[in-house]
Amino acid sequence: MDNSIINLWPLLGVAVIVVGFILRFNPFVVVVVTALVTAALAGFPVQKVLAELGTGFVKTRNLPLILVLPLAVIGLLERHGLRQHAQNWIGHIKSATTGRLLIVYLGARQLTAAIGLTSLGGHPQMVRPLLAPMAEGATETRYGKLPEALRYRLRAFSAATDNVGLFFGEDIFVAFGAIVLMTTFLHEAGVDVEPIHVAVWGIPTAICAFLIHSYRLHRLDQYIAKEMANAPSAASTTREGGAA
Amino acid sequence: MIFSITQVYWLAGLVMAAVAVFNLLDASNPKRWTTGLFWGLYAVMFLLGDKMPPEVVGAGVIVLALIVLVKGVGGGKPQVRSDAENKESALRLKNKLFVPALAIPVVTVIGSVLLKDFKIGGNFLIDPKNATLVSLALGCIIGAAMACKMTRESPVQSLRESRRLVDAMGWAMVLPQMLGMLGLVFSDAGVGKAVAHVTTTYINMDLRFVAVLVYVVGMALFTVIMGNGFAAFPVMTGGVGVPVLINIYNADPAIMAAIGMLSGYCGTLLTPMAANFNIVPAALLELPDRNAVIKAQVPTALGILVCNVFLLYFLMNH
Numbered sequence: 001m002d003n004s005i006i007n008l009w010p011l012l013g014v015a016v017i018v019v020g021f022i023l024r025f026n027p028f029v030v031v032v033v034t035a036l037v038t039a040a041l042a043g044f045p046v047q048k049v050l051a052e053l054g055t056g057f058v059k060t061r062n063l064p065l066i067l068v069l070p071l072a073v074i075g076l077l078e079r080h081g082l083r084q085h086a087q088n089w090i091g092h093i094k095s096a097t098t099g100r101l102l103i104v105y106l107g108a109r110q111l112t113a114a115i116g117l118t119s120l121g122g123h124p125q126m127v128r129p130l131l132a133p134m135a136e137g138a139t140e141t142r143y144g145k146l147p148e149a150l151r152y153r154l155r156a157f158s159a160a161t162d163n164v165g166l167f168f169g170e171d172i173f174v175a176f177g178a179i180v181l182m183t184t185f186l187h188e189a190g191v192d193v194e195p196i197h198v199a200v201w202g203i204p205t206a207i208c209a210f211l212i213h214s215y216r217l218h219r220l221d222q223y224i225a226k227e228m229a230n231a232p233s234a235a236s237t238t239r240e241g242g243a244a
Numbered sequence: 245m246i247f248s249i250t251q252v253y254w255l256a257g258l259v260m261a262a263v264a265v266f267n268l269l270d271a272s273n274p275k276r277w278t279t280g281l282f283w284g285l286y287a288v289m290f291l292l293g294d295k296m297p298p299e300v301v302g303a304g305v306i307v308l309a310l311i312v313l314v315k316g317v318g319g320g321k322p323q324v325r326s327d328a329e330n331k332e333s334a335l336r337l338k339n340k341l342f343v344p345a346l347a348i349p350v351v352t353v354i355g356s357v358l359l360k361d362f363k364i365g366g367n368f369l370i371d372p373k374n375a376t377l378v379s380l381a382l383g384c385i386i387g388a389a390m391a392c393k394m395t396r397e398s399p400v401q402s403l404r405e406s407r408r409l410v411d412a413m414g415w416a417m418v419l420p421q422m423l424g425m426l427g428l429v430f431s432d433a434g435v436g437k438a439v440a441h442v443t444t445t446y447i448n449m450d451l452r453f454v455a456v457l458v459y460v461v462g463m464a465l466f467t468v469i470m471g472n473g474f475a476a477f478p479v480m481t482g483g484v485g486v487p488v489l490i491n492i493y494n495a496d497p498a499i500m501a502a503i504g505m506l507s508g509y510c511g512t513l514l515t516p517m518a519a520n521f522n523i524v525p526a527a528l529l530e531l532p533d534r535n536a537v538i539k540a541q542v543p544t545a546l547g548i549l550v551c552n553v554f555l556l557y558f559l560m561n562h
Contacts, residue, residue, distance in 0.1 A: 056425030
């Protein structure tokens with residue numbers, strides 16, 4: 001293909017996926033249809049379109065590993081009460097609230113990721129078996145049984161906290177892939193930078209991320225207090241009337 | 245090398261094959277045939293994917309999508325123990341329950357940090373190119389052995405538990421890989437070039453602040469489309485970063501790159517395309533709203549993005 005002519009047709013592929021997500025079609029199907037449409041719009045023949053899908057799928061086989069492999073361990077431990085124990089355990093820490101627990105986890109996740117220990121966390125091996133049950137347990141110990149909607153919200157915040165901590169920690173680690181990618185790309189564009197400088201300049205954003213997300217977790221505690229004061233929970237029904 | 249990534253793919257393939265067989269044999273699953281076919285096909289792609297012609301794998305991907313389209317992926321009735329039984333063993337095993345779970349990250353870190361360059365008789369113990377994933381696999385095997393011993397359960401039971409959790413996630417588990425595949429198709433089809441072309445042609449970047457805004461917000465938006473910042477970085481940095489911010493406004497490249505990539509990560513927090521971080525946890529935590537994790541992240545991501553605009557604007561010529 002001539003390099004000076006840019007084929008704008010593949011942009012329609014972007015439109016397909018955006019519309020698919022907005023209309024809430026099944027994402028799995030939307031993604032495969034988008035891949036087919038985009039490859040076809042790029043002018044690939046049928047066989048190449050199929051080969052594109054196949055090659056891409058085989059190349060990305062590493063992505064589900066982190067999900068599949070821990071399941072045997074986590075499943076077995078769940079069968080023997082891991083989540084219940086995580087909830088009980090947090091109940092013994094008197095000062096624990098969901099927000100404070102998640103703030104501590106956020107800081108620990110950012111710091112460990114920043115020294116390259118990115119695998120000390122993650123959704124299948126940390127959030128589902130330990131962090132989310134503890135987040136629920138901390139609130140349950142204080143206020144009694146949780147309404148479903150609030151329980152789901154605490155779980156979503158647990159997953160979100162793991163993401164924020166990982167993302168805004170790992171870029172401070174010099175040997176991380178993203179730093180290599182950035183310096184290599186800039187080098188090819190004729191700009192030379194030291195990896196350590198890129199890593200250091202990730203720190204201001206990392207601090208902002210910690211402050212902003214911690215503030216939101218602090219607000220989450222206030223939200224929980226308000227919700228549970230309004231909810232007719234097991235704990236509050238024992239008192240008659242009660243202050244409105 | 246002694247432990248390689250290929251063996252890890254085989255291990256995952258065998259787990260998926262077990263999921264397929266358990267589903268096929270399970271009369272309580274009303275969709276046992278299509279579910280078994282889905283995971284069986286997926287297992288074959290893990291076990292033999294690199295030996296099959298890519299066109300055949302591509303056709304297999306379409307079959308997977310067709311099974312999902314006809315809602316063919318389901319699960320059986322999971323045989324879970326009662327709450328009382330759970331509580332009883334929780335009381336009996338107490339903190340011991342944490343040990344196998346924590347063994348996974350600890351072994352992963354030891355393997356990927358300390359044993360990465362370790363050799364036995366001239367052979368690497370762990371594939372140095374894939375040290376983290378291979379160490380993760382070792383951590384999971386060690387963790388599973390510890391959990392079996394402690395709970396006196398058989399390895400087959402641990403596979404049954406894997407199946408229960410895979411059933412709970414359903415096709416969402418394969419979505420990250422599909423999106424990874426789509427990212428590669430996008431870049432082969434030249435979507436990145438087209439986006440950079442459109443951005444630089446239609447936005448006037450004579451103002452320094454506008455240029456910074458386009459770069460930072462562009463990184464985030466393009467990451468929302470592509471699902472990861474690594475795909476967006478070369479496009480936005482090649483299209484706006486180097487020619488405008490560095491060459492015209494003399495930005496420090498290290499600061500620009502660092503803040504640019506982290507703006508991309510703000511986009512990652514916002515998009516279902518980053519399935520591994522956003523959609524899969526929602527399935528894994530059994531949340532009824534697929535987008536619940538994204539919704540919890542929107543204010544944080546937007547707040548950090550605003551900070552990044554000002555950080556880059558004020559720091560880039562420090």
